[in-house]
Each structure stands twice: as C-alpha cells, then as structure tokens.
Amino acid sequence: MNTNTKKILLIISGGIAAYKILDLIRNLKKKNYEIKTILTETAKEFITPLSIASLSQNKVYENKFDIHNEVEMDHIALSRWSDIVLIAPATANLLSRLASGAADDFITTVVTASNKDIFLVPAMNVEMWNNKATQENIQKLISFNYKFIGPAVGELACGEVGEGKMSSINEIEKTLEQYFFGKDKIFSNIKAIVTAGPTREYMDPVRYISNESSGKQGYEIAKKLYESGFNTTLITGPTNINYPKNMKVVKVTSAKEMFASCQNELPADIAICTAAVADFYPHFESEKIKKDQLENEYSLKLNKNIDILEYLSNHNQFRPKLVVGFAAETKNILENSLKKLQKKNCDWIIANDVSDKSIGFNSENNEVTIIYKDQKTEKISKVSKSEIAAEIVSRVINNIKVNHAKNFN
Numbered sequence: 001m002n003t004n005t006k007k008i009l010l011i012i013s014g015g016i017a018a019y020k021i022l023d024l025i026r027n028l029k030k031k032n033y034e035i036k037t038i039l040t041e042t043a044k045e046f047i048t049p050l051s052i053a054s055l056s057q058n059k060v061y062e063n064k065f066d067i068h069n070e071v072e073m074d075h076i077a078l079s080r081w082s083d084i085v086l087i088a089p090a091t092a093n094l095l096s097r098l099a100s101g102a103a104d105d106f107i108t109t110v111v112t113a114s115n116k117d118i119f120l121v122p123a124m125n126v127e128m129w130n131n132k133a134t135q136e137n138i139q140k141l142i143s144f145n146y147k148f149i150g151p152a153v154g155e156l157a158c159g160e161v162g163e164g165k166m167s168s169i170n171e172i173e174k175t176l177e178q179y180f181f182g183k184d185k186i187f188s189n190i191k192a193i194v195t196a197g198p199t200r201e202y203m204d205p206v207r208y209i210s211n212e213s214s215g216k217q218g219y220e221i222a223k224k225l226y227e228s229g230f231n232t233t234l235i236t237g238p239t240n241i242n243y244p245k246n247m248k249v250v251k252v253t254s255a256k257e258m259f260a261s262c263q264n265e266l267p268a269d270i271a272i273c274t275a276a277v278a279d280f281y282p283h284f285e286s287e288k289i290k291k292d293q294l295e296n297e298y299s300l301k302l303n304k305n306i307d308i309l310e311y312l313s314n315h316n317q318f319r320p321k322l323v324v325g326f327a328a329e330t331k332n333i334l335e336n337s338l339k340k341l342q343k344k345n346c347d348w349i350i351a352n353d354v355s356d357k358s359i360g361f362n363s364e365n366n367e368v369t370i371i372y373k374d375q376k377t378e379k380i381s382k383v384s385k386s387e388i389a390a391e392i393v394s395r396v397i398n399n400i401k402v403n404h405a406k407n408f409n
C-alpha cells in the first residue's frame with residue numbers, strides 16, 4: 001500500500017463491463033487513490049451515480065456540457081486536477097470518437113483538453129474489436145500516445161469467445177500501481193529514443209526511393225526498453241507492423257523528418273538507431289513526372305541526407321550517454337561495421353549480415369555481433385528478433401547501471 005495520494009479521473013462509458021468498475025473504485029480507494037468520475041448516459045444504465053459517489057466519496061459528473069459541471073469545476077480544471085485519466089470500460093464508439101478528435105460533450109472535451117497520460121481499458125465484442133475501423137482507430141490512438149490496458153482474451157458477455165474482454169480489475173490495478181510506484185521507476189527518468197523502419201524519399205507524389213527494412217528489430221528493442229521502464233520514444237518510418245502500445249510513437253516518412261523528430265526528442269540518455277535511413281534524396285517534383293516527356297534514359301540527381309546516428313554521436317551539447325548504431329552489411333561484416341563505429345563515433349555498433357535471407361530484413365530471426373568501442377565483440381547467435389532485443393536491452397541496462405548510475409538518481 002502506498003501513502004502517496006494519486007488522483008484519477010475515471011471515465012465510465014456504457015458497456016456491460018461497467019458494473020465491474022465499482023470493485024475497482026472500492027479497491028483503489030483502499031489504496032489511497034482519490035477518484036473523480038464522469039459517467040456517460042449509457043453507463044448510467046449499468047451503474048448508478050449514487051453507488052459511485054458512495055464508493056469514491058467524491059463528485060460524479062454526468063456527460064453533459066452544462067452550467068452545473070462548469071460551475072462546479074470546468075473541463076480544463078478537471079483535466080488538470082487529475083494525475084491520469086482512466087477510461088474503463090472504453091467502448092468501440094468512444095474509441096472512435098477519441099480517434100477522430102471529437103470534442104462535443106463533457107467527456108471528449110475533458111479528454112482532449114487533458115495534458116496527462118490517458119489509459120484506455122477497452123471492452124467489446126470480439127468482432128467489434130477486430131473490426132477494421134476499430135483497429136485503425138487503435139493504431140491512431142497509439143500514435144496519439146494513448147495508453148492501453150488490455151483487452152484480454154476470454155468469454156465475453158455476449159457468450160462469444162475472443163479478444164475484447166475488459167482486463168480484470170486486478171490487472172488494471174497492477175498497471176496503475178506499476179505506473180505510479182513500480183520498481184522499474186528507477187529507469188523512468190532515463191529517456192531512450194529508437195529509430196526504426198525505412199525512410200522514403202519522394203521524387204514526385206507517387207515515386208520514391210527507399211531501403212529494405214521491416215522495422216521489426218527496432219520495434220522489438222523499443223518494446224523491451226519500454227517494458228524495462230525506460231521513458232521510450234519510437235521514431236518510425238513507414239512499416240507494415242502495428243505500433244507498440246503505450247510508448248510515444250512518432251511517425252515519419254523521410255530522413256529529414258526522422259532527423260527533425262530525433263532533434264525534437266533531445267536531450268535523451270540512450271539512442272538506438274536501427275532505422276534503414278535512405279542515404280540520398282532526389283529533388284521533389286510536386287506534379288507526377290510523365291514518362292512520355294522523358295528520354296529513354298533518365299538520371300536522377302541525389303543529394304546526401306544527414307547521418308542521424310553520426311549527428312547524435314557528435315552532438316556537443318546533448319550527446320546521449322549511450323549511442324548504439326546498426327550496420328547492415330553484405331561482406332566483410334565485422335571490418336566494415338568497426339569502420340562505421342569509428343567513423344560515426346557511436347559507443348556500440350550491432351553488425352547484421354543482411355546477405356543471409358534467414359536473418360535480417362523481413363525475417364522473424366536475427367543473428368548479430370555487438371562491437372564495442374574498445375573493439376571487443378560479442379556474438380548473439382540466431383534467435384527471434386524479440387530475443388535479440390532482450391539481449392541488447394539487458395546490456396543497455398548493465399551499461400547504464402555500471403557507467404552512469406550517478407547520473408540517474
């Protein structure tokens with residue numbers, strides 16, 4: 001039990017799972033949380049404002065944008081009062097409205113005005129959860145930095161079985177306790193940025209040059225850093241994989257955008273550059289280049305993009321304490337990778353043999369060699385990209401603990 005009061009603005013939307021929230025309120029009160037609640041009209045069909053007020057011993061607001069709410073506490077003040085916003089259950093409809101940026105009732109206005117972390121606890125039928133529009137909304141909400149708890153897989157209220165079940169009250173509590181008081185908090189002040197995926201350099205509105213890269217290895221590293229408690233930002237070029245939940249995700253297209261986003265994230269303590277950044281960009285024609293107007297040969301003039309890894313490694317004011325690069329090589333792997341490490345001045349470079357199709361690009365597995373600044377090498381034999389990420393992050397943690405502990409108190 002903690003003694004430090006945290007304030008939760010709890011928003012209950014209308015799903016059958018709403019009835020379970022009374023237990024959540026009771027448990028959180030026992031743990032010394034302060035809770036104010038807003039109920040949707042539909043939620044009132046499942047639980048009453050009176051029962052919530054009795055358990056939370058606090059004001060329950062209705063989802064009406066009216067003078068009573070505003071006089072009591074206006075929507076801005078309410079969003080500032082809380083340490084987090086918790087929306088449980090979050091229906092498909094509410095997710096859709098939040099993804100579209102709606103601000104047309106008390107709840108959506110409070111949420112859009114909030115400057116706090118917002119946790120969504122979805123609960124719905126499995127088909128509604130898998131519905132393409134819902135999944136697109138989820139991806140949008142993740143990229144807007146909403147945090148998700150669940151949903152779980154199990155038997156749903158409608159009798160069907162699948163993903164969509166609201167996470168258990170125990171799971172919600174555990175997530176909140178971890179968020180506010182977790183042991184991993186020792187790393188919460190340590191900021192990590194990870195670049196991932198390819199960049200695209202457009203020559204006209206439909207054509208671009210790019211690099212081969214699925215983004216998988218970078219996403220897995222970002223996930224492991226986040227799970228270890230680091231304040232993690234993933235800066236990603238276009239990929240076909242779902243964004244990892246609960247961390248800050250910045251979507252970019254070109255190398256220039258990736259560079260600007262990295263600059264925006266400084267100062268940072270750790271930078272891991274896994275992105276396959278296009279080394280060159282063509283001049284951009286705003287209208288589509290018509291091939292009939294071109295000769296049989298068409299040469300493209302390319303300009304060099306800035307090297308983001310090199311920029312970060314040599315930053316005179318905000319050089320991250322640990323800068324890690326990746327080297328995609330097809331021959332003389334170790335020799336070329338070491339040259340890159342030295343040229344770019346990073347601390348480690350992770351050498352990847354991309355000529356082997358069973359590892360590297362687009363495959364599930366990887367095999368890498370970490371080359372350290374002192375030229376020591378360490379091979380991580382073929383395992384899944386998620387296991388490679390775990391191995392790398394465990395070494396990041398050791399490095400931080402050994403070399404920089406005093407800087408992270």
Ligand code: CTP
Pocket residue numbers: 195255273274275276277278279305306307308309310324325326327328329340
């Ligand atoms: N990198 C970067 N910005 C660039 C190019 C590369 O940040 N404009 C980073 C990559 O994210 C990776 C490392 O530099 O961490 C090495 O990238 P790689 O493509 O292997 O090598 P290049 O530096 O592009 O050199 P080359 O293509 O000649 O091998």
